[in-house]
Amino acid sequence: MDPLSREQALALDAADPLRGFRDRFVNNDAQRIYLDGNSLGRLPLATRDRLAALVAEWGERLVSGWPEWIDAPARAGDLLAEHVLGARPGEVTVADSTTVNLFKLCSAVLDTHAGAIVTDRGNFPTDRYVLEGLAARHARELRLVETPADAVAERGAALVLLSHVDYRTAELADLAALTAATDADVVWDLSHSAGAVPVDLRAAGVQLAVGCTYKYLNAGPGAPAFLYVAEERQAQLRSPIWGWFGQRDQFAMERDYDPADGIARFQAGTPPVLALAALEEGAKLTAEAGIGALRAKSVAMCDLIVALHDAWLAPLGFSLGSPRDAARRGSHVSLRHLEAWPINVALIERAGVVPDFRGPDWIRLGVAPLYTSHADVWDALDRLRGLVERGEHHLVDAAPGRVT
């Protein structure tokens, strides 16, 4: 069978061991193809049910729910540790946003080490902003270099902040090699890999990491983030934000601040109970599917995007913005085009395909192996090819700065 045929895509879907997961997500528009799970994951049916149950539980149990709810950050953390991150129980917690967790871990590192702060220029904006703020606050030099490899080659660094998967190019960094290449503390942002790319933090020698849960972990818009500190570093590092959920014996309220042992010391305020339940359900689906199977399917689908790009899109002025080699790529493929912005708008409005756009000229096509199919990929690329061939991207309102 022609490897680029729709029949072949359907055959791969029929043989897909994960195909049953697709029906465990809400999808009320069968015509729309969603390739933006790298930005916001779909709603699992189990999450819809769990949230309804938890809202009812709030109404019924009121404060008597707290003895159970209070463990939710640790419970969700342990679930991620075991099934998603390759960490030990007690090394991961869920709290705050990715930005706040970056602030906490990076600040903790700077409190203990002298030296510069380094990241790559292409790192995600909030990562760079957090570092700019910390550099000013701690009076440290902030060095922006070209690549993660350049970052770990810098001398005199206290802190290197890197993303495991680059949010634009999908370039996949080598956790173990880069962590080992520097004496500085490396904080890893796993936002664009957790749930789609195997991560084995212990095996890679990673000691500090954060990440997002509303992308491949399907925990819902604005869901709280996770934070990992290797066991052997927990006693040494302290969050800059001293709060009552990080306090030892939290309800003995008369004492001075005395941080809890373990990962709990990186908590600050009251945990978001509803959102934590949503995350648990999302993480359970990922655990059930298994990260190995998810990765295999993700690679196959991204390879299909690359192949269809080469065959259909390169002649239309597209170029590949992501590594061709799957081993160096996360779970999305970026396509670049001089008219990327109107093409992106047309894809959504006229072709029923949802990618996402990052300026100036990046169209990201994300595959979420729990619910994206090979046929989705084939159909999306086919629609993309057709609309550009027909010049439909010249027919849409693509005023600059318009939000899609």
Next chain:
Amino acid sequence: MDPLSREQALALDAADPLRGFRDRFVNNDAQRIYLDGNSLGRLPLATRDRLAALVAEWGERLVSGWPEWIDAPARAGDLLAEHVLGARPGEVTVADSTTVNLFKLCSAVLDTHAGAIVTDRGNFPTDRYVLEGLAARHARELRLVETPADAVAERGAALVLLSHVDYRTAELADLAALTAATDADVVWDLSHSAGAVPVDLRAAGVQLAVGCTYKYLNAGPGAPAFLYVAEERQAQLRSPIWGWFGQRDQFAMERDYDPADGIARFQAGTPPVLALAALEEGAKLTAEAGIGALRAKSVAMCDLIVALHDAWLAPLGFSLGSPRDAARRGSHVSLRHLEAWPINVALIERAGVVPDFRGPDWIRLGVAPLYTSHADVWDALDRLRGLVERGEHHLVDAAPGRVT
């Protein structure tokens, strides 16, 4: 009619202009009397429906929901500003936890002023912990004084952090007088007043405040907190946590950090969309009832607790832990007793009354005027009197440190 009779309590309920609000909250246990809305508010029916709708919206709209969701922090903030806080549009936003917001505002003040940090020893633990951390970080003296009045009398202070309502005693601080009494910046924690006590931040000359939304604002367990910065201070102050939701033109991602104008600069990471919807519904109920009517009913019910305490409980060894004068009291009344802990356990387990306990000997009885009735108060105190008279608090498992 005897002012301490159940008939009188029923008569007050019959005449209560807010009586219709009680049925707009979930209450599936008519026998249980909930006097802990000062810790976790009840679930509004409208919130249950709104959360279900918003979860469905996540499932259906996916990333296309963001153009609307992204305004939720400002929308919720403006609702609170107008109906709860006496602030102007654009002066309040909702983000993170109370603890993280305290950290942000207190840190911003210390970045601009030299001098000591002052609070009262009885302030809420997380408030004190945040200050301990900031004192260490900014190399400032932290002075713990006895009362809010003592705090503003300190000389050489840069920052005074005060709670509007004391979480144990319910003592109500005078926002305007205390703010005016010092040259230091006063950051107000409104966690125990917002939604139950009138707050007019502009009229009181308050410039900086934070507060909790899961108490009298009924936004759900672990709901995000609000943060207020007076318009005239917004340009001068900067959050220590530089994140992408605080950035001007957030999606123009290639630039250095440049904080947005206005209150948005105090945002950090991605806002918690589900929780913000819950807060909007809770705040709308408060707005509809009107803070004046809520306060009048709260005062009447707290006065009833005081009167019944005097008549029934003082002879049983109780003493009043809260001001007798309603003008100096928030929306709960604390009772103290040498056997407070076993009494608290017995109240919950044997009498179906839910108060809350703060060590070593404080039983807090909170009234939430949206759903607490005068009859609730009468019945709760009657059950409390009965169980102590019968010595039932000696029949429960009240091991120290047990969580209720």
